[in-house]
Amino acid sequence: MQIQIYNTLTRSKEPFIPQDPQRVTMYVCGPTVYNYAHIGNARPVVVFDTLYRLLGRIYPRVIYARNVTDVDDKINAAAQKEGVPIGTITARYHAVYREDMSALGALPPVLEPKVTEHIDAIVAMIGRLIANGHAYEAEGHVLFNVPSYAAYGRLSGRDRDEMIAGARVEVAPYKRDAADFVLWKPSPPDLPGWDSPWGRGRPGWHIECSAMIEKNLGAGTIDIHGGGHDLVFPHHENEIAQSTCAHGGALFSRYWMHNGFVNIEAEKMSKSVGNVLLVHDLLKQAPGEAIRLALLSAHYRQPLDWTEAGLREAKAQLDRLYRTLDSLKDAEATASAAPEAFLAALADDLNTPKALAELHQIANAANKATGAAERARLKGELLAAGWLLGLLQQDAAAWLKGNVAADMDVAEIEDLIAARRTARARKDWAESDRIRDALAARGILLEDKAGETTWRVAS
Template sequence: MQIYLYNTLTRQKEAFTPRDPQRVTLYVCGPTVYNFAHIGNARPVVVFDTLYRLLQRAYPNVVYVRNVTDVDDKINAAAQAENVPIGTITERYYEVYRADMAALGALPPSMEPKVTQHIAAIVSMIERLIANGHAYEAEGHVLFNVPSFAAYGQLSRRARDEMIAGARVDVAPYKRDPADFVLWKPSPPDLPGWDSPWGRGRPGWHIECSAMIERNLGPDTIDIHGGGHDLIFPHHENEIAQSTCAHGGRLFCRYWMHNGFVNVDAEKMSKSLGNVLLVHDLLQTAPGEAIRLALLSAHYRQPLDWTDAGLKDAKAQLDRLYRALDALKDVEAPAAPAAPAAFLAALADDLNTPKALAELHQLANAANKATDTAERARLKGELLAAGWLLGLLQQDPSVWLKGEVAKAAIAPEEIEGLIARRHAARARKDWAESDRIRDELAARGILLEDKAGQTTWRVAS
């Protein structure tokens, strides 16, 4: 299976060829843990988890690293507000983040390195950049010398003036060039800091990822680097400059991937508009799997418009898919099922999840019509295999379908009793009573389905 990925660096879709097929490397910028994650933070997690699953299907060993930023000015501010060490803040929100992302069906990465565990690696990389003329010390700061790297701007393709403005950098008097950015900065006594050759201080944002990639994936060129579209500049642009210069000009990364923004009801998500949706809150109102499907409903490179209606539709889609699986409970799926070729082709085409989801529904439709036992078993295996690649359909169908019964204010035992009474009415051809029981259940949020002499029920979407 040939995988094709859109490379932000080249602005085109390319056949994916890893540096070493026996060890595929993937790095994704992770959370800054000072608050709950919002739905925009969750999109790259779901997108790159889907890529991780696809790569695992194609290669024997995929090393997926997603970092944790646990020292940052926002973390410092939160810790000072509560008068606690930064570790109290970061551990609290890191655990919530991991739980929330797991609820969205995200697999744990191979590694989740933390910045505070890599201070020595950061200092070492900065020392090398100074030694080879790509960085300099000034008034307790260490800055990267942007003019020393001629290819600066290759990822974002911005003009120099636009880059300086877009980076929102402080044009301090100690800078040699306005575009130079901080690798190390001094820490006053009331802020976290570490000893270094340049005094007590803390790292700049960009150098952290470069050092963690080198320490956890090695100094060789990595295969894929991912993150949100907002990270292209300055963060990923600066990573390229630092890592390339620290490694003697060696190519830093082969493929750059970036997901689009999440808007809410066609508006940009922002605190000022009061429309920031936290994953932790959404999980109180909708299953994590439905949130995941909603995030996969648009192609990852396109903006995603988040709406209540879209989330409700995602839940309804999952209900239909789980009903198809539940109808196959009498057949055993093959031991090692494979997703069908059309589904795999959609995912391999730059993670075309809308098309992959359409193929998943086609599978469910075929399963609903199939009568041959062998065909039904095959389709069940294909549904499960395709679902796994999308991080969907991994629950017991009966548990999923009956999970909303409490909201219908009726116990399963009462439902089954009414169904039995309806069967008795139908047996004596009392169609009026049969219809009355069906309508009573429908009014209480329970829909009946008669098929092949059997009656099944589900909670109305």
């Protein structure tokens, strides 16, 4: 199966050909851990987790690294506000981030490098950039010399004036060029810092990823670099410049992938508007799989309009899919791979809307199947396709019973069903119907089949 990837660098869809099929490398920019992650932060996690799953189906070894930025001005501010070391803030929110992303069905990456554990690698890379004329020291700062890299701007496609304006660069007298950006900056005594040849300080944002990639995935070229569209410029543009120049002109990443923005009810998400949705809060309102499905409902490169109605529809879709699985509980899944049409959709630049349509086609076929062998095959295909999307990972009966209204618990439902069973045994049909109707009024639907009564939550 040939995967096609839209490469931001070339602005075209290309066949994915790793430099070493035995060792595929992927790096995705991860969280800055000073607060809860919002739904926009979750989109790249879900997108690249889906790609990671797909790659793992084809290649024997996929090294997926997602970094953790654990030193940053926002982290410093949060630590000072609470009067604690930055490690207290970062440990707290990294743990929450891991829990929230796991609830969305994201597999843990192979590597989670932290900035504070790579200071030596950062200092060493900066030293090489100074030595080969691509960086310079000025008043305790070290800056990358942008004019020294002729291909600067190729990823974003911006001209010089746009890049200077878009980077919102600090106007400082020690800069040789207005576009130059910071690799190292001095730290006063009240802020975290590390010793370096240029004095006590801390790294700039962009150099961190370049050094962590080199340390964990190898010097030179990686296969895939991903992140949100907002990182194309200046962050990824600057990464390319640093890494290319630090490695003698070697290609930094073969493919660049970027997911689109998340808007909230057709409006840009921002603190000023007050519409920032935290994953931690959304998980109290809906299952993680429903949130994940809502994030996969649009193609990853397109903007996603997050709505309450869309989340409800995602939950309803999962209810239908889990009901199909529950109806197949007597079948032993035989197929271990998703159907070709489903795989072709995912392989086509992660076309998740089409893949979801194919997933529903499998479910529709399963609902109509009567033969034992066909039901077993379709159940296997449904589970295999669901796994690649990070969906249908729970027990079907548990999912359906887990959607019970807040004023009822499973024990109460089972007690009422037992009472109805007793009424039916003594042929008290009026009482049997009363219990059935009372449960239906509270969203619990009963099904009598082969002498047994099962129940589900109405969608």
